[in-house]
Amino acid sequence: MHSHDGFTQLTFYYIDGRTESYQVNNLVNTTELEQEIRQEVRRFLDKPWWILHLPEETIFINTSNVIKVEMKPPLPELRGEDVFSDAQRVTALTRSGR
Numbered sequence: 001m002h003s004h005d006g007f008t009q010l011t012f013y014y015i016d017g018r019t020e021s022y023q024v025n026n027l028v029n030t031t032e033l034e035q036e037i038r039q040e041v042r043r044f045l046d047k048p049w050w051i052l053h054l055p056e057e058t059i060f061i062n063t064s065n066v067i068k069v070e071m072k073p074p075l076p077e078l079r080g081e082d083v084f085s086d087a088q089r090v091t092a093l094t095r096s097g098r
Contacts, residue, residue: 012061013068022052022059037077045069 011021044050045063052059079085 009070009072011070011072012066013070014065015067016065022054024052034077034079037075038080038083041075041078 007023007025009021009023011019013019048063050061050063052061
């Protein structure tokens with residue numbers, strides 16, 4: 001998870017419809033082999049809690065409440081099984097009224 005300026009933006013989408021975004025230092029060393037990057041990302045996504053240390057507070061995110069994570073810039077090094085390369089968004093995620 002990398003960017004040119006040393007930060008990655010993560011946006012979390014929660015099951016209750018809320019979203020929040022954070023900038024984090026690079027989480028993946030892009031000099032690693034593709035398989036190592038894939039394993040590191042999967043280990044991160046498999047954790048039951050994500051912990052973000054901000055200057056003013058520490059945030060604990062229960063991953064069972066997260067339905068989607070967006071990462072900018074993209075991580076093109078992430079390839080292989082369960083990865084759709086060359087995907088394009090046709091419509092944005094919407095929430096219907098109940």
